Amino acid sequence: MSTADRILDVAEALCQRRGLEAVSFRDLAAEVGVKSASIHYHFPSKSDLALALAIRYRQRFETVRSEIDRKEQSAEGRLKRFFAILADLYKEPNKVCLVAILAAEAGSISPELAIEVRKFFADNEQWLSSTLTLGVKQKTFTLSTEADCTAKTIFAAVEGAILASRACADSSRLRSVADCVLASLKQGKVAIG
Amino acid sequence: MSTADRILDVAEALCQRRGLEAVSFRDLAAEVGVKSASIHYHFPSKSDLALALAIRYRQRFETVRSEIDRKEQSAEGRLKRFFAILADLYKEPNKVCLVAILAAEAGSISPELAIEVRKFFADNEQWLSSTLTLGVKQKTFTLSTEADCTAKTIFAAVEGAILASRACADSSRLRSVADCVLASLKQGKVAIG
DNA sequence: GTCTATAAGATGATAGAC
DNA sequence: GTCTATCATCTTATAGAC
Numbered sequence A, B: 001m002s003t004a005d006r007i008l009d010v011a012e013a014l015c016q017r018r019g020l021e022a023v024s025f026r027d028l029a030a031e032v033g034v035k036s037a038s039i040h041y042h043f044p045s046k047s048d049l050a051l052a053l054a055i056r057y058r059q060r061f062e063t064v065r066s067e068i069d070r071k072e073q074s075a076e077g078r079l080k081r082f083f084a085i086l087a088d089l090y091k092e093p094n095k096v097c098l099v100a101i102l103a104a105e106a107g108s109i110s111p112e113l114a115i116e117v118r119k120f121f122a123d124n125e126q127w128l129s130s131t132l133t134l135g136v137k138q139k140t141f142t143l144s145t146e147a148d149c150t151a152k153t154i155f156a157a158v159e160g161a162i163l164a165s166r167a168c169a170d171s172s173r174l175r176s177v178a179d180c181v182l183a184s185l186k187q188g189k190v191a192i193g
Numbered sequence C: 001g002t003c004t005a006t007a008a009g010a011t012g013a014t015a016g017a018c
Numbered sequence D: 001g002t003c004t005a006t007c008a009t010c011t012t013a014t015a016g017a018c
Helices: A003-018 A025-032 A036-042 A046-071 A075-089 A098-104 A111-137 A147-167 A173-185 B003-018 B025-032 B036-042 B046-071 B075-089 B098-104 B111-137 B147-167 B173-185
Strands: none
Touching (some): A003 A046, A046 A075, A075 A111, A075 A173, A098 A111, A098 B098, A098 B147, A147 B098, A173 B147, B003 B025, B046 B111, B075 B147, B098 B147, B147 B173
């Protein structure tokens, strides 16, 4: 494993725990086991580091969504799996979605980073929208508003729940959202089995 | 208007725009029109300032909710008004809910501040839960999960939407959430008029 | 690639005059 | 209450040896 990767791993963990602004090159270097000059060798400025962090995070979610689509054909199964993966990722209420952190600090980040954050939201919402539409086609979901609108709402609820989960030290929140959303999408349906 | 109040006003605006960590006593003092030593006179440490900010913000929301309950008797009307006030408060996609910011930086805030953040979530969620229950009683809402669970989901969606609103420079997100939530709560209902 | 050393500036905070 | 002056510390970042 390369030093650059180890730096990104530690930086991601620190950022998710404390926020980007609270991560210093000194702390980061100490935890990686190198000197801060070495961090600068791999990531010249803090903006470079933050951007690399955001890109990697977004791509990881892209992979997760692709895997879900490959393994699961039903829209309901896909949504359930998405929620389950997120719940597992944030089960320890000590860290928060990296992009939620960046979005909160969006007033003081670089333009390139802001684009990356925006893309993260757009990608996830588009996938959710497609999945909802598929669910309607498969006659398992009933939407109360158009798919795009519902998708935005669901993803907002997910991000908000991850944030609240740590703030309230209550790891059940993501499951609450998952339960509520799924029940709402299936409202009016009668169980077959 | 006292200096302390002016400091809080400016600090709140700066914090909502840039994040708490990115607000310095120097910038704050400059914008208020005093020297940083004066800020320290009113708020000895940065923790004191942050705590005062959070308490004031929470109390303001308390007042808003009380006003809504006083003016409006129907649960649906109350919920609509709540969403409308929030949408108006965050219509300029330049600022974010103060508590969302604090929640994102929760890994590096004082214990007292963390309690305040937690209380903000709890208060709003409890009010939402009561309002949902009232709506069921008034036969205007149908819940797909129990009131507490739905309330947590709705508030998570609200906080997430405010965050996404700025990150995506898309002020329609809070309205999306409001539309989707209200439609979902009234699903299966037939309009009377 | 990693280190030592250091620059140049910002930060929270305090002492003491007015 | 507000100021000037100052402190110790931390910050990002760079130059140059190994």
